[in-house]
Amino acid sequence: MKALKIIGIVLLTLVVILGIAVVLQPSQAHIEKSIVIDAPAEAIFPEVSQFKNFTAWSPWSKMDPEVKQTFEGEPGTVGSKMNWDGPKTGQGSQVIEAIDENKSVKCSLTFGGYDGKFYSEFILAPEGNGTKVTWTYDGANDGFGAKAMWLVMGSMMKGQYEEGLMDLKKLVEAKPAVEPIPADSTVQTQ
Structure with missing residues (x-):
């Protein structure tokens, strides 16, 4: 009987600690990971602004090779969209909301079964x-359930972002460097 009481106290303590950890999660989720790639922005930009290129280095494509993806709109422009449906990644979509060539790409994300928009x-x-x-990743953690999910998913996503950036670096740096054409060069014809 004494052993059951000790087990009960330990379990209750663990539940209370877990509950406190969940409540202390931020109401606004944020991830920010960076890497320096030995290449100009012009060589990197197509890889992050065109969804078909994104799948070549995305950690989720590697994690779920059975994922089915569809693409809509003009690649690399505001409004272009990628939808996915996979046994491990679930369902969702990503839409380019804003783009500044060779400087930034902002996307909105939706995930099947979750209300709200998230941003990358x-x-x-x-x-x-x-x-x-x-x-970066930003999204609301509204309510106890969302905060509990973030407790697990937040640390997992940080690792996935790091892995994706490392794969992006390898992909871009493995490509042959494109030499810029000098502005004062002239074309000679014979």
Whole structure:
């Protein structure tokens, strides 16, 4: 009987600690991860602004190879959309809301079974001889359930963002460098 009482107290303590951890989660979720890529923004921008290119380095494409994706609209423009449906990633969509060529791409995200909109943004800024790429996520954690989900999903997403940025870096840096054409060059014809 004494052992059951101790087990009960331990379980109750764990539930209380977990409840406190959930309540202390932020009401506004935010992730921000960055990496410096040894390439100009012009070489990186197509990879973050065109959804078909995004799937080549996205951590979720690797996590769920059976995902079915569809694309709508003109690639790399405001309003272009990617829908996904996969056994591990679930259903959702991503739409480009704002774009500033070679500087930033902001997308709204919807996830099947969750109300509200969430946002993701890529920000490209010169850093040394390369480009610093910052990938952000923002969304509301409304209510106990959303905060409980964030307790688990937040740390998992941070790791996925880091993995995706590392794969983006490998992809871009493996491509041959494109030499810019000097402004004063002339075309010679024979």
